[in-house]
Amino acid sequence: MARLSYPKAGELNAGLEELVLSRVGGVGKEFGYKTESAGDLASWGDPGLEELTRWVGRMAGQLVEKLLGVSLAEAYLRSREREGEGEGGRAPVVGVVARRSWASVYRSGDRHEPHFHPNTAWSAIYYVAAPGPCELDLLDPRHFVDYFDAGISLAGEEQRVRLVCAPGDLVLIPGWLRHAVPTFRDEGVRISLSWNLNYMARSG
Numbered sequence: 001m002a003r004l005s006y007p008k009a010g011e012l013n014a015g016l017e018e019l020v021l022s023r024v025g026g027v028g029k030e031f032g033y034k035t036e037s038a039g040d041l042a043s044w045g046d047p048g049l050e051e052l053t054r055w056v057g058r059m060a061g062q063l064v065e066k067l068l069g070v071s072l073a074e075a076y077l078r079s080r081e082r083e084g085e086g087e088g089g090r091a092p093v094v095g096v097v098a099r100r101s102w103a104s105v106y107r108s109g110d111r112h113e114p115h116f117h118p119n120t121a122w123s124a125i126y127y128v129a130a131p132g133p134c135e136l137d138l139l140d141p142r143h144f145v146d147y148f149d150a151g152i153s154l155a156g157e158e159q160r161v162r163l164v165c166a167p168g169d170l171v172l173i174p175g176w177l178r179h180a181v182p183t184f185r186d187e188g189v190r191i192s193l194s195w196n197l198n199y200m201a202r203s204g
């Protein structure tokens with residue numbers, strides 16, 4: 001996973017907060033536990049949001065390149081070889097793109113129970129506004145680990161990592177990693193944006 005700060009957060013977030021609130025006020029989908037925007041962020045037609053989305057994709061790509069120590073194109077070719085699907089010809093152009101994106105608004109008492117994002121390579125979460133810390137719980141992916149309780153945990157033996165983020169932060173986690181938003185207790189709103197990211201490859 002990775003957590004990083006968007007360099008342009010200062011100039012973007014206030015306007016983005018207003019934009020999200022106007023969108024969820026109109027076409028928002030009400031869940032019992034939070035309010036989520038309908039549609040895709042790409043359809044909002046906001047240049048700042050589009051620039052942020054491109055940055056999120058670039059950061060996810062760079063994270064993967066850093067983890068693997070090779071370019072995305074090289075990693076893609078290797079994965080095709082592993083699958084026995086090697087293809088000749090020119091080197092592919094490989095990137096990370098958003099397949100789905102939405103805004104979430106939490107008000108006092110809202111939460112999001114443990115879940116993961118199927119068919120997603122990377123889940124991206126960006127914090128737009130909050131009166132206090134933005135908490136995100138990352139849950140242990142091991143099967144049946146819930147049955148184990150070490151009692152006192154001193155060196156990370158517990159089954160949950162709680163990230164404490166702030167507006168302007170971006171979190172990238174694998175799509176399979178279960179996560180949850182603990183109950184939001186502050187007054188005001190906690191606003192985040194989410195993208196389901198996947199790789200896209202085309203011949204160069």
Ligand SMILES: [Fe+2]
Pocket residue numbers: 115116117123179
């Ligand atoms: Fe999620």
